[in-house]
Amino acid sequence: MNAEITASLEGVSLTYHEPGSETRAVEGLDLAVKKGELLSIVGPSGCGKTTVLKLLTGLSAPTRGRVRVLGTEPEKALPRIGYMLQRDELLEWRTIEKNVLLGLEIRGELTGETRKKALELLKKYGLGEFAGRRPSQLSGGMRQRAALVRTLAFSPELLLLDEPFSALDYQTRLILEDEVRGIIKQGGYTAVLVTHDISEAIAMGDRVAVFSARPAHVKREFCVDISGSALERRGKPGFSELFDLIWKELKTDEPGA
Amino acid sequence: MSPEHREYLKKLKRRGLFIHASRIGLLLLAALLWELAGRVGAVDPFIVSSPTRVVKTLVSLARAGELLPHIFATFAECTAGFLLGTAAGVLAAVLLWFCPILERVLDPYLVVLNALPKIALGPILIVWVGAGAEAIIVMALLVSTVVTVMQVLAGFLENGRDKGQLMRSLGATRMQTFSKAVLPASVPAIMSALKISVGMSWVGVIVGEYLVSKRGLGYLIVYGGQVFKLDLVMASIAVLCALAAVMYYAVAAVEAMASKKF
Ligand SMILES: Nc1ncnc2c1ncn2[C@@H]1O[C@H](COP(=O)(O)OP(=O)(O)OP(=O)(O)O)[C@@H](O)[C@H]1O
Ligand SMILES: [Mg+2]
Numbered sequence: 001m002n003a004e005i006t007a008s009l010e011g012v013s014l015t016y017h018e019p020g021s022e023t024r025a026v027e028g029l030d031l032a033v034k035k036g037e038l039l040s041i042v043g044p045s046g047c048g049k050t051t052v053l054k055l056l057t058g059l060s061a062p063t064r065g066r067v068r069v070l071g072t073e074p075e076k077a078l079p080r081i082g083y084m085l086q087r088d089e090l091l092e093w094r095t096i097e098k099n100v101l102l103g104l105e106i107r108g109e110l111t112g113e114t115r116k117k118a119l120e121l122l123k124k125y126g127l128g129e130f131a132g133r134r135p136s137q138l139s140g141g142m143r144q145r146a147a148l149v150r151t152l153a154f155s156p157e158l159l160l161l162d163e164p165f166s167a168l169d170y171q172t173r174l175i176l177e178d179e180v181r182g183i184i185k186q187g188g189y190t191a192v193l194v195t196h197d198i199s200e201a202i203a204m205g206d207r208v209a210v211f212s213a214r215p216a217h218v219k220r221e222f223c224v225d226i227s228g229s230a231l232e233r234r235g236k237p238g239f240s241e242l243f244d245l246i247w248k249e250l251k252t253d254e255p256g257a
Numbered sequence: 258m259s260p261e262h263r264e265y266l267k268k269l270k271r272r273g274l275f276i277h278a279s280r281i282g283l284l285l286l287a288a289l290l291w292e293l294a295g296r297v298g299a300v301d302p303f304i305v306s307s308p309t310r311v312v313k314t315l316v317s318l319a320r321a322g323e324l325l326p327h328i329f330a331t332f333a334e335c336t337a338g339f340l341l342g343t344a345a346g347v348l349a350a351v352l353l354w355f356c357p358i359l360e361r362v363l364d365p366y367l368v369v370l371n372a373l374p375k376i377a378l379g380p381i382l383i384v385w386v387g388a389g390a391e392a393i394i395v396m397a398l399l400v401s402t403v404v405t406v407m408q409v410l411a412g413f414l415e416n417g418r419d420k421g422q423l424m425r426s427l428g429a430t431r432m433q434t435f436s437k438a439v440l441p442a443s444v445p446a447i448m449s450a451l452k453i454s455v456g457m458s459w460v461g462v463i464v465g466e467y468l469v470s471k472r473g474l475g476y477l478i479v480y481g482g483q484v485f486k487l488d489l490v491m492a493s494i495a496v497l498c499a500l501a502a503v504m505y506y507a508v509a510a511v512e513a514m515a516s517k518k519f
Binding site: 057059079089092093105 | 429
């Protein structure tokens with residue numbers, strides 16, 4: 001394979017230390033994200049998926065192993081990474097517009113031009129008329145889209161999405177999956193999507209990495225050779241076969257299995 | 258605006274009016290019962306005073322030109338103690354948020370300071386800053402600072418935990434995390450701390466005046482008690498209630514302004 005590698009974890013382990021306990025969250029994990037691909041990560045709850053994203057941003061340091069992102073150390077790459085947290089975490093006292101500009105503001109990159117671009121993104125994703133509203137006045141799906149726009153606003157080279165749709169109802173979720181895959185593919189973004197939903201992982205990803213139970217390592221990777229949008233993919237041949245394969249892979253991990 | 262919405266607004270307004278009217282009505286009713294109880298001989302007005310006697314006392318105090326200086330003294334001391342106390346409290350909380358180690362080290366000291374009845378420090382204060390207005394202000398400051406630190410710091414810490422993740426993921430420095438997330442998110446906590454500390458400043462001022470003063474409402478209360486002028490005591494308390502209410506509503510107005518912005 002000669003595709004350029006955007007991010008990689010090599011033999012990475014991480015143990016959390018707390019006064020009363022020690023948690024091995026990740027152990028001997030190898031994973032690479034290729035430029036321009038959308039990699040889905042699925043794994044049982046609490047297995048260490050969020051931890052892997054934190055490792056990629058340098059918010060957590062590995063106990064062992066090597067993490068490289070955008071050709072450098074994760075901490076140095078952080079300004080070029082768009083990390084969307086598991087909870088949308090919009091700041092309630094800011095309008096949607098100001099929330100979306102937060103990343104640019106923090107990086108000191110807020111200029112007339114970047115602001116204009118961010119507002120265009122808002123419009124493009126159907127939030128134009130809500131720019132002046134407070135987050136509490138938006139629906140769950142709209143909040144999630146606003147958080148995504150905030151993440152995209154500073155043109156990150158790597159997108160990390162942590163269960164971005166888990167708080168949404170099923171229908172909104174299908175629609176957003178479709179939209180977000182479209183956004184990522186059209187924008188040519190490199191992205192890592194964490195989810196615990198197998199069908200979401202297949203519908204959205206170019207590749208699916210299945211994590212083991214804690215401590216997390218990659219059990220198996222699957223290529224998704226199905227064309228179309230996220231919604232179209234769900235109905236295409238090959239989808240349910242892949243679902244079964246991943247399901248079996250995950251099931252062998254269940255406690256007692 | 259739809260007719261239903263207009264109806265809704267009308268209803269809201271009517272309810273607001275009803276609540277205000279009830280509040281005033283309750284006060285008048287209590288005053289009336291108090292007055293009547295004295296008139297029919299159920300209670301002795303010499304011991305419990307009565308609204309008319311309170312008003313008479315206030316009028317004669319005002320005629321003698323004594324009322325306003327007393328009120329002003331207490332009000333000024335309280336305002337000074339409150340402003341200095343909350344400013345010091347908020348600053349200390351900011352400092353402690355930026356130095357988590359210091360926060361951990363000082364935590365038990367704060368708890369002890371908070372539990373300590375500040376009146377116990379009265380004699381020391383008198384020796385240190387003199388038996389005048391300074392001692393009273395310092396007393397009000399002490400009483401309001403400690404609660405402010407504890408309340409505001411608790412707000413900072415909680416919001417720091419909540420918003421810290423997001424801010425760090427966006428690459429924010431600790432300074433940015435504070436100014437863009439923690440501080441604005443803590444505005445409600447700061448406001449509720451102000452409301453508590455405004456009450457605490459009154460406690461501090463009255464306690465201070467009990468201890469040292471030759472003027473002010475606290476002095477009038479103590480003096481009235483000593484010479485058995487219960488009318489004077491009640492009148493001073495009534496004025497104190499009014500002043501405390503005014504200051505509380507002033508803080509509430511500031512809060513309303515802040516909550517519009519945050
Ligand atoms: N800061 C921390 N300190 C101590 N333990 C932690 C910390 N963060 C996570 N853990 C532990 O590490 C393990 C993996 O956590 P992580 O959040 O990465 O899981 P996850 O796969 O994202 O779970 P979920 O699907 O529920 O989001 C869990 O057992 C968790 O309790
Ligand atoms: Mg997680």
